[in-house]
Amino acid sequence: MTVIEVRGLAKRFGPATAVDRLSFAVGAGTVTGFLGPNGAGKTTTLRMLLGLVRPDGGQAVIWGKPYRELGRRRRQVGAVLEASGFHPGRTAAGHLRVRAAATGAGRSRIDAVLAETGMSELARRRAGHLSLGERQRLSLAGALLGDPEVLILDEPANGLDPAGVLWLRGFLRQLGDQGRTVLVSSHLLAEVAQFADRAVVIDRGRLVSAGPVTELVKAARQAITVRTPRAGALRAALISEGAAVQDAGADRLEITGLGTEEVATLAAALGIPVYEMTTEGGSLEEAFLRLTATEGRPG
Amino acid sequence: MTAALRAEFLKLTSTRLVAAMTGLAVALTALIGVLEAVTAGTGKGMAIPSLATSGGLRDNLASTGFALLVAALLGVLVASGEFRLKTATDTYLDQPDRTRVLAAKAIVAAAAGAVLGIAAAATSAGIALGFAASRGYPLALPDPVIARYAGGTVVGSALLAAAGAGAGSLIRQQTGAIIAVVAWGLVVELVVGATITTAGRFLPYTAAAMMAGDTNGGGMPQIPRGVTTLPYPAAIALLVAIAIAVAVVAALTTVRRDIT
Numbered sequence: 001m002t003v004i005e006v007r008g009l010a011k012r013f014g015p016a017t018a019v020d021r022l023s024f025a026v027g028a029g030t031v032t033g034f035l036g037p038n039g040a041g042k043t044t045t046l047r048m049l050l051g052l053v054r055p056d057g058g059q060a061v062i063w064g065k066p067y068r069e070l071g072r073r074r075r076q077v078g079a080v081l082e083a084s085g086f087h088p089g090r091t092a093a094g095h096l097r098v099r100a101a102a103t104g105a106g107r108s109r110i111d112a113v114l115a116e117t118g119m120s121e122l123a124r125r126r127a128g129h130l131s132l133g134e135r136q137r138l139s140l141a142g143a144l145l146g147d148p149e150v151l152i153l154d155e156p157a158n159g160l161d162p163a164g165v166l167w168l169r170g171f172l173r174q175l176g177d178q179g180r181t182v183l184v185s186s187h188l189l190a191e192v193a194q195f196a197d198r199a200v201v202i203d204r205g206r207l208v209s210a211g212p213v214t215e216l217v218k219a220a221r222q223a224i225t226v227r228t229p230r231a232g233a234l235r236a237a238l239i240s241e242g243a244a245v246q247d248a249g250a251d252r253l254e255i256t257g258l259g260t261e262e263v264a265t266l267a268a269a270l271g272i273p274v275y276e277m278t279t280e281g282g283s284l285e286e287a288f289l290r291l292t293a294t295e296g297r298p299g
Numbered sequence: 300m301t302a303a304l305r306a307e308f309l310k311l312t313s314t315r316l317v318a319a320m321t322g323l324a325v326a327l328t329a330l331i332g333v334l335e336a337v338t339a340g341t342g343k344g345m346a347i348p349s350l351a352t353s354g355g356l357r358d359n360l361a362s363t364g365f366a367l368l369v370a371a372l373l374g375v376l377v378a379s380g381e382f383r384l385k386t387a388t389d390t391y392l393d394q395p396d397r398t399r400v401l402a403a404k405a406i407v408a409a410a411a412g413a414v415l416g417i418a419a420a421a422t423s424a425g426i427a428l429g430f431a432a433s434r435g436y437p438l439a440l441p442d443p444v445i446a447r448y449a450g451g452t453v454v455g456s457a458l459l460a461a462a463g464a465g466a467g468s469l470i471r472q473q474t475g476a477i478i479a480v481v482a483w484g485l486v487v488e489l490v491v492g493a494t495i496t497t498a499g500r501f502l503p504y505t506a507a508a509m510m511a512g513d514t515n516g517g518g519m520p521q522i523p524r525g526v527t528t529l530p531y532p533a534a535i536a537l538l539v540a541i542a543i544a545v546a547v548v549a550a551l552t553t554v555r556r557d558i559t
Contacts, residue, residue, distance in 0.1 A: 051395050052388065052558040068395035079392055085385030087314055094313040102306035102393035142389065 001028040003150055003181045004049065008058035011044050011205075018044040020205035021058065026183050026198075031176035033192030033199040033213065034185040035288065041205035042185040043082055046154050050079055062150060075103050078143030079152040080136075088128025092119055092138050095127060096145065105145040113141040118167070133164040140171070151175060153184045157191060169195050189288040193217055201291055208291050216291075224255045224263055227276035234272050241266060303394050303403035311377065311411055320373040321415045324366035324456075328419045331519050332362035332426035339430070347517075350427065351436040359427035360445060361512030363452040364519050366419030367504060368484045370456035373415060374408040374463020375480055378549075379473040391558050398550045401468055405461040405546050412460025416453035420511075424449055447531065451510030458538035459507055465545030468553050485520050492523030499526030503541045506534040 004026035011019040019041040026032045036042050047053040049060040051067040062070060062077055070077065086095055096110045114120045117137040122130065130138065136156060143151060156172075157165050173195045175182050186192045192199060192213065199216050201209040209216065228234050231253055235245045238255055241262070248254040255263055260279060267274045311317055336359055340349030348355035378401075381387040394400050424445065431438070463480060470476035484504045492499030499505055499515075499522075508518050509528045516524040529537065 047557070047559065050392060052391055054555070054557060074395070081388050081392075085388070087310070087380075087384055087386060089314045090310075091313070094309075098306050098309045098313065099389060099393055101309050102302055102390070104302050 002026070003028045004060075004062055004152075004183060005064075006045065006049065006058070006060045009045060009048060009055055009060050010057035011041075011048060011053065011055055017205055019048070019055075022202060022205060022207055023058075024200045024207055024210050026181060026200075028181050029176075029179045030197045031172060031182040031184070031195060033189075033196035034183055034202070035187065035189055035192060035199055036185075036202040036208075037187055040187075040202050042187075042202065043154055044205075045202070046079075046081060046152055046183075046185060050077075050081070050152065052081075075105060075146035076148045077150045077152065078146060078148035080139040080143045080154060080156055081152075082154040082158065086127035086130075086135060086138070089126055091124050091126055092130065092134075092141075093123040095138060096142060099142045100145055103146055105147075109145050109147065113144040116144060117141040117171075132159040133161060136160060136164070136168075149180055151180055151182045153182065155185055155187070157186065157188070165191070189216070201288070203291070223279070224258070224260055225276075225278045226253050226255060226263060226267075226274055227251055228253070228267070228272055228274050230272045233270065234267060237266055237270055237272075238263065300399055300403065303396075303399045304406060306390075306393070307377075307400075307403040307407040308410075311407055316376060316380075317373070317411045317414060320369055320376070320411075321418050324363075324369040324415050324419045325422050327365035327369065328363050328422045329426065331365065332359060332423050335359050335362055335519075336426055336430035349436075350431040350434065351439060353439045356427055356431060356439045357444075357448065357512045357514070358517055359430070360423050360440075360448045361508070361518060362423045362426070363416075363419045363456075363511050364508050364513060366415065366452065367455050367459055367507050367511065368481065368520065370412040370415050371459040371463040371466075371480050371484065371504075372477060373411055374405075374460035374465075375467035375476045376473070377408045377411070377460075378404050378464045378467030379471055379476045380467075382471040383473040387558055397553045401465070401546060401550045401553060404468070405464045405542065408464035409457040409461040409542075412463075413453050413457040415460070416456025419456065420449035420452040423452070448510075448512035451507070451512065451531070451534075454535055455507030455510050455538065458535070458542050459503060461542040462503060462538070462545045465542065465549040468549040469545070489521060489523055492526050496523065496525035496527075499523045500529045501537060503538060506537050510534045 002025045006022055006024050009019050009022045022045060034042055044053060048055045093110060100107055100110055114123050117140050119137050119141055122134060157168055160168060172182060172184060196213050199213045225248055229251055231251050235253055238245050241258060243255050243257040246254045260277060335347050336350065338346040339355050339359065347358040350356050350359060381390055390400060391397060466480060467476050470479055488502045488504050492502055492505055505522055505526060506529050508522055510531060513522045515522055515526045
């Protein structure tokens with residue numbers, strides 16, 4: 001069942017196109033990474049989905065309705081958007097009390113979400129005295145007040161230290177395991193690959209790719225370097241299997257498009273000795289850059 | 300609407316904004332009230348008449364002029380603070396009906412303005428009546444008139460705060476909104492009222508200050524010369540109409556604007 005659907009969504013800010021006829025869908029009970037480089041249009045898309053920004057064209061709906069028309073079901077959508085703020089003089093619990101009053105969430109939920117996000121001991125601390133990571137947790141606590149079926153999170157890992165990122169990863173996976181539908185934007189494929197089931201990749205406001213994260217990782221086209229005394233024969237066999245092969249020295253080949261298992265199996269079948277086989281690291285980010293063609297793009 | 304009102308009420312009561320602005324209003328009222336009372340009847344500079352006279356006592360009771368402006372600023376801060384602190388995103392996520400949010404803000408700002416007005420009116424009354432009594436003067440104004448001036452400060456503060464909330468939603472840039480409201484109260488009304496005296500009584504600060512006891516050419520900030528006092532009910536109706544008009548314009552604009 002489709003929970004979130006974006007159909008031909010478009011938005012311009014003056015001469016700049018932020019979102020360009022974007023379409024994708026998010027199924028129930030999935031954790032979906034919404035990926036793209038900075039400036040790709042992720043935040044604008046999420047803000048249009050949540051009724052904060054008016055689209056110039058297209059539609060973004062949750063359970064088939066625009067966010068503002070969801071009525072009581074709106075409580076079942078929790079969101080944390082980038083650049084959300086806090087009154088520095090209001091305590092963490094005070095912040096949640098305001099949000100609970102606005103949404104009609106029961107006050108008993110305040111203690112529950114504080115505990116869920118590890119913020120119970122900081123409930124009486126003023127927001128101005130919270131660290132960035134603690135404020136992120138407080139934002140998540142606010143999003144969870146209505147015990148939502150759907151969570152929409154915009155770059156929740158921004159500014160978190162490694163421990164915070166680790167916590168968030170587990171937290172998001174836990175939300176997914178509870179059967180919630182989670183849409184998380186990020187510009188880090190390697191990060192999203194650790195907790196998401198599916199990924200939607202956009203660049204310059206347009207859809208680049210959508211599908212299971214495993215497919216995206218598979219398409220990462222890891223480069224494999226092989227050292228063999230029969231480089232010519234192996235090269236011909238690999239090319240016939242659809243791989244891209246480049247010479248990397250007298251007895252070395254650099255192969256992309258096939259996995260290590262496929263290369264090793266092929267070499268063994270042909271009786272070609274392989275003395276060494278290595279894969280290049282960091283390939284997920286390289287694949288992401290290839291997908292979004294942003295290498296060398298500033299900021 | 301109840302949820303929006305409850306949330307806005309909690310926002311105000313969970314910070315020190317109302318206390319700080321009320322403190323500022325009381326301090327300014329006390330400063331001006333004491334200066335006026337000390338110099339009353341001396342004939343020096345801008346001294347008001349003696350507190351033994353109805354004019355002197357009325358002028359001293361009306362030392363709440365700056366409090367009225369502070370009330371308007373309180374309204375501005377209630378609304379524009381959401382954009383300065385970037386809490387508007389959560390506010391409109393929780394309550395996507397922006398008109399409802401704006402209405403709730405105006406109502407809560409009016410309530411906070413009334414609290415500020417009560418404190419300011421009590422301060423000016425305490426000073427004026429205290430100084431008059433300490434000098435052995437008989438009360439130069441009947442009780443209902445004193446109560447009406449105090450009520451004018453309370454009602455004026457409440458309605459100017461509501462109008463301020465509309466202005467703060469309209470001009471999201473907080474510093475700009477504050478400057479606009481201060482300039483309006485201190486300069487625009489003085490210039491417009493002095494230039495077109497028949498229009499002066501319909502200006503919001505002037506109407507509110509006159510409800511609080513100010514007369515033409517007097518007050519601090521000053522009321523333009525030649526402006527006649529609007530009848531009390533008409534002044535209230537005018538301020539209500541202005542608060543609603545500003546809120547409607549703000550609502551129409553806010554509904555169309557992107558929250559980024």
